[in-house]
Amino acid sequence: MQVKQYSVKVFEVTIENEEEFLAFARKNSLLLKRYLLLLKGDVTPTIEAFLEEEEIAFTHNLSLQPPNDKPQHFTKQSGLRIIDQLVRSGQEIIEKRDLLVLKRVNSGATVHTDGNFIALSSIDGHIECNGDFMLLKPSSKASIIFNGVDISEAMDEEIFYKIRLENNEILISKYAKDIQWA
């Protein structure tokens, strides 16, 4: 016998409305494939068929700790990493700490952090942040994933946005056109 142990990231979704859920799952299907979906609410046969077809793993009988304390916090380390170089196409930054990026993140570049993310120049590339807070200025080309959710389309102006995670809700607000330094 062989026993192995894995840590799995679980994505909990409470279904209130079949159509709304399907729209969400369709839009984020690529992303959801990477998680185990824990479904709450009414998992209709249509939903089940869709997830099977898309090969998204799911379950609805798993009891987990209430997610007040986000599981990411286990991996997050304290401290701030500052990146004072352009992140160019083809480059990938993976960080567990908070990140402060001073220069651009260009199209074709990827930045992934389990901490908070602040970027002072334009973002054309791909950002994945699992922290509680982001401040950034995404262009229309950017793709921004915050705690597993693609929020790119919620930011359609080329200005700074402030994004927070509060009580498992993502709050996005316009911050400023440009950041004024003294």
Place this chain on the structure above:
Amino acid sequence: MGIVFAVISGKGGVGKTTTSANLAIGTAIEGKKTVVVDFDIGQRNLDMILGLENRVVYDITNVMDGDATLSQALIKDKRQENLYFLAASQTKDKSVLDREKVKKLIDQLKEEFDYIFLDSPAGIEGGFEHTILYADNVIVVVNPEVSSIRDADRVIGLVDAKSHKAKEGERVGKFLVITRIDPDLIEKGEMISTEDILDILSINLLGKVPEDKRVIDASNTGKPVILHESSPAGEAYSRIAKRLCGIDVPFVDVESPEVRGFLQKITGLFK
């Protein structure tokens, strides 16, 4: 000790070979002993652009394999004093370039020449890597268009990661040439502005070259535009070559249609 310039772009067909040929002639005109080397193994065309295709006997592979000496393979340009050319081999086998052999060749060239231009193949594979390996500087060639700029961004990152100098903690000079700038398209907003390109790539601007029909005529006749009188692209390359030789030449607006109109009027005078 010579200075090595690798001419790179990532994306194909943006104007690397045209830029290599014209800048090599330009620096030779300024009195630098210059050699331009075709690193595009299997797809050589620098020989044609320079009008030297009939004079190629030995190529870079022959030198690296020891079948010919460097001086046997170097072709001296008859039109241009100070200018030499080393051809790529036309065999499809790209594996012929290996790091050690590249280093030996470049060391030899640095002994003999002031300026060494290496015309890189497109892409980011073997041939490209060998071109940047021992470069002191890279000249990044872009067209004002998104895919060219993204590919350029990628190769700039690779220069920092892979070149010998960068690995030793030394700085590799990075210079930008924006070419095939079409004032009409810039005016219509269909081309990316210089300001935006510099913002994205954030390297030093070496010069801007306008779209110019004569570039294509020139490659057919084997007489690069820098040798033509009154060619806007040729004049742009000549300014860039001077800048490479440390001469302070002001930047010229090649983007506004009016300025181009003015140039065209002057061109008319010579006809």
